[in-house]
Amino acid sequence: MTTTATRTAMTGEEIVALTKKHTLFEWSAQSKVDPIPVARSKGVYFWTPDGKRYLDFNSQLMCVNVGHGDERVVRAIQEQAATLAYANPFMATEVRARLGEKLAEITPGDIDVFFFTNGGAEANENAIKIARLYTGRHKVLARYRSYHGGTAGSITLTGDPRRWAAEPGIPGVVHVLDPYHGIERGWETAEQSLAMLEEVIQLEGPQTIAAFILETVTGSNGILVPPDGYLQGVRDLCTKHGIVMIADEVMSGFGRTGKWFAVDHWGVVPDLLCMAKGLTSAYVPLGAVGMRRAIADHFKDKVFPGGLTYNSHPLACAAALATISAYEEDGMIENAQRMGVIMKGLLADLERRHPSVGAVRSIGLFGIVEMVRDRKTRQPLAPYNGTSPEMAALGKFFRQEGLYTFVRWNTFFTNPPLCVTEEQMREGFAIIDRALDATDRVLA
Ligand SMILES: Cc1ncc(COP(=O)(O)O)c(C=O)c1O
Secondary structure: EEOOOOOOOOHHHHHHHHHHHHHOOOOOOOOOOOOOOOOOEEEEEEOOOOOEEEEEOOHHOOOOOOOOOOHHHHHHHHHHHHOOOOOOOOOOHHHHHHHHHHHHHHHOOEEEEEEEOHHHHHHHHHHHHHHHHHHHHEEEEEEEEOOOOOOOHHHHOOOOOOHHHHHHOOOOOOEEEEOEEOOOEEOOOEEEEEEHHHHHHHHHOOOEEEEEEEEEEEEOOOOOOOOOOOHHHHHHHHHHHHOOEEEEEEEEOOOOOOOOOHHHOOOOOOOOEEEEEHHHHHHOOEEEEEEEEHHHHHHHOOOOOOOOOOOOOOHHHHHHHHHHHHHHHHHHHHHHHHHHHHHHHHHHHHHOOOOEEEEEEEEEEHHHHHHEEOOOOOOEOOOOOOHHHHHHHHHEEEHOOOEEEOOOEEEEEEEOOOOOHHHHHHHHHHHHHHHHHHHHHOOO
């Protein structure tokens, strides 16, 4: 477990203590946070200052898709910093030009114009602004089981409990139900879910609705892979009613699902496509809204009323170009597809062997396990928006054994970097297997 220690001027405990003293941690009561001190990372691993190694089974925050410490990306950032670290957004730079062209090549359909932001939340903010200006309407539909970011508009779009503290939020947002209703009730069909959506559209007045924003495959709210027909149906309803379809692929984009974008699995072209995370593999912050030609043309003679000091930041554009080229050079999207098949098998094994597993879901390297207290009643092992001693113990076991992943409510995730090998995947699942043995014993 322990390999070479990485020297930092401070010990792990000192780093944690000083970080907690002077900085705030997200979404947490500060007395409850217990961060892992991180000193360095490489490939699918990272190390504490004392040399404890962790297998990163969540790509940090589902974002380091290319893997840690990729020298091609590091070099591109270094070279760009040495040549032109910054130019203001009214200027044109080669990296910005090349990145726009490259994104137009890999995004679906006629999406070929991009507005760059600092991250995912701002991509969504700009997407709803664009949709409102383009349609002249103001309402935005979003789904309950969703996360769209922490800024004023994006947190209002968010359906999960992270929204609650920000209410009432921005005006005009209407939430609709997802096809998934939790581990106890399960899924409804694409037809049922689309009928509900159309009813909401009718009741709200289609002529008042600018956009419907949805995560193509829902990420932190449960790796919810839509039933076949659902996305096509959403596309058709949006087209029928002149509603802008916004696909939030901040988490599901850039190979995470085994295709460049999750919409590619269903051949659907959204009107706006939001991205971040895997765009630069988080080496530096960058987000973007991609738009179809007709929407981009709207701003030919009309002002695009938006801006950011760090829009099209050269370091970020260079990092994105190098990241995308690393995905291509190493065939990482294909690797995600291949390893995704292996992961599906390993997840199915867990479900077969452990009574505490209520459901598993995955697409590519985007995976989740839902834990239950009892297979018959399907009672979740922790309540919605809550935790339980059993889930806390599971998280503790992972940490002790050097597996880093995201444990949330009654679920935990399996989202390794796209460069993961079969051996590394099995290493992670072996730890999970032992952790679940312990959970099964406690529940028996
Ligand atoms: C689907 C989705 N949209 C938007 C965001 C917000 O992105 P950011 O944190 O870069 O603002 C996230 C972040 O996790 C996300 O998962």
